[in-house]
Amino acid sequence: MLYAHADLEPVSDALAKLTDVRKYSLAELQQRPLPEGLDAQNLEIYLDDEEFEVGYLSVILNLNRML
Numbered sequence: 001m002l003y004a005h006a007d008l009e010p011v012s013d014a015l016a017k018l019t020d021v022r023k024y025s026l027a028e029l030q031q032r033p034l035p036e037g038l039d040a041q042n043l044e045i046y047l048d049d050e051e052f053e054v055g056y057l058s059v060i061l062n063l064n065r066m067l
Helices: 011-019 026-030 040-046 049-066
Strands: none
Touching: none
């Protein structure tokens, strides 16, 4: 589908929409059903930044123990 130039969204607006994602705790993301509208294949983007870091470090430490 082709769009007229006037129909295009400014890049800054599109970027703001992509980066303005509501954050959830790990416990909230582990509950089912998930909150409406979440991409179940990419839940990490909704995870609170601090909990993401803690979870990531935990995975790395567990992998190191296995080696």
